[in-house]
C-alpha cells in the first residue's frame with residue numbers, strides 16, 4: 564500500500580546540551596518519509612524554497628519516496644524552526660519559527676496522490692489537514708499528528724479533524740492540554756470518544772502507549788547511552804509505524820504491536836545524532852537487528 568504524507572520540510576537550528584547544529588535538515592515530513600520508506604512507497608507532499616539545494620534533496624534519493632509533490636517556490640525561503648533542549652531532552656523549547664514558503668502552502672493533490680491507501684497528516688494547521696483529507700479518495704488508514712500550538716490556537720478545528728481520522732499520534736503533554744485531564748488513560752478515552760479507533764501517545768524517553776477502545780499496549784523507549792538530539796523522534800516513530808502497517812496485508816492487534824516496535828526502533832536511531840544524520844546511514848538489517856533486541860528487552864515469562 565502507498566502512503567501520502569503532508570507536512571513540513573525544513574531547515575532547523577538545534578541546540579542541545581551537547582552542541583548546536585546551525586542549519587540542518589528537518590521537518591516533520593522529512594523524518595516521516597525517510598522512516599516510512601524502509602517499508603513502503605511514500606508520496607511526499609510539501610513545499611521548499613529555492614534555498615533547498617540538490618544536496619539537501621539527496622536525503623530522499625535512492626529511497627521509495629516519490630517527490631512529485633515536493634513543490635519549489637522561486638525567490639522564497641524554506642520553513643525554518645529553531646529548537647532548544649535542556650538536560651531533560653523530552654521538552655523542546657521553540658526559539659524561532661519562520662513560516663516562509665509554508666505560510667501560503669495549500670496543496671492540491673494529484674490523482675495518484677488522492678488514491679493513496681494510507682494518509683499521514685503531519686503537524687500542520689488542522690484546517691489544512693482537513694482540506695487535504697477531503698481531497699483523498701477512500702484511504703484505508705488516516706492518521707495525524709499535532710502540537711501544543713494548534714491545541715491552544717485552533718482547538719475547534721482540531722476537534723473536527725480528530726473526529727475524521729482513524730489514528731491519532733500525540734505527545735502525553737498534548738493529551739493533557741487538549742482534555743484538561745491529568746490522567747492519561749482517561750484523557751485518551753475522551754479523545755477516542757470523538758471517533759478515532761486508536762490513540763498512540765508518545766512519551767519521549769518513557770516510550771509509547773497505544774490505546775484502543777478495548778486494549779492498552781505499552782512499550783519503553785530503547786535504552787540508549789547516547790541520546791544526542793531528540794528532534795524528529797516523533798515523526799520518525801510515525802513513519803516507522805505507518806510504513807510498516809502499510810506493508811502488512813491486515814491490521815490486526817499483532818501487526819499493530821509490531822508496527823509500534825518498528826516505529827520505536829527507527830526513532831531510537833534518529834536521536835543518536837543531529838538531524839537525519841543517523842537515519843540516513845542505517846540499513847534495514849540494522850533496523851531488524853534492533854527490533855530483535857527490543858523483543859529481548861521486553862520479554863518476560865509468566866510466573867509458575
Ligand code: AMP
Pocket residue numbers: 570571573574575588589590591643644660686687712793794795796797798799
Ligand atoms: P518532532 O521532534 O518529531 O516533534 O518534530 C520536529 C520537526 O518538526 C522539526 O524538524 C521542525 O522542522 C518541525 N516543526 C517544528 N515546528 C513546526 C510547525 N509549527 N509546523 C511544521 N513543522 C514544524
